[in-house]
Amino acid sequence: MNATVALILALAVGTYAFRLVGPALHGRVALPARVQELLAAAALVLLVALLATGGLTEGGGFAGWARPAGVLVGGALAWRGAPFPVVVLGAAGATALLRAAGVA
Template sequence: MLLASILVLAVGTYTMRLGGVLLRDRLQFPDSFQRLLPMAATALLAALATTAALMEGAHFAGVARPAGVLVGAVLAGRRMPFVVVVIAAAATAALLRRAGVS
């Protein structure tokens, strides 16, 4: 079943990419729509990141995970190296959990 799911996703992804190449010259979107597409992608990624940061399954993930994400976001905003951002975010969450903050 897992292999079939992977195969279906691979075929679907390839079909979508091929459709973009084949239909590039045939479809014309209005300028207002073309300006909205990058914002829509950004909003989708922000929603995914927020959900992953705040939720664990169907429940709130606790305070430690969002605090780690916040530390990572602040360090990324200050243009720190990616490794530093990831380690600091993980360490913040781990230290808060070690201190008993869930």
């Protein structure tokens, strides 16, 4: 077995073990309220960072104005409680219309 296969297997076992710890320790470990608040805030910050990098950059540079506008439309639809397919199609449609209109 070469090193690549061993690394893939080790990562697979580690990922499975990491996912198994949550249900196994649920109810046995109590986190303080402050830690729970910080974890919720950290998750929100990570999601916003992912949204910003995915929605604003492409190939290490600015993606143009059409993509952020599409992300904004999708965010507005999600905030208004639209179903997920409507959010995705609305964001993609807004981006496509802007690109067809010549907005890069």
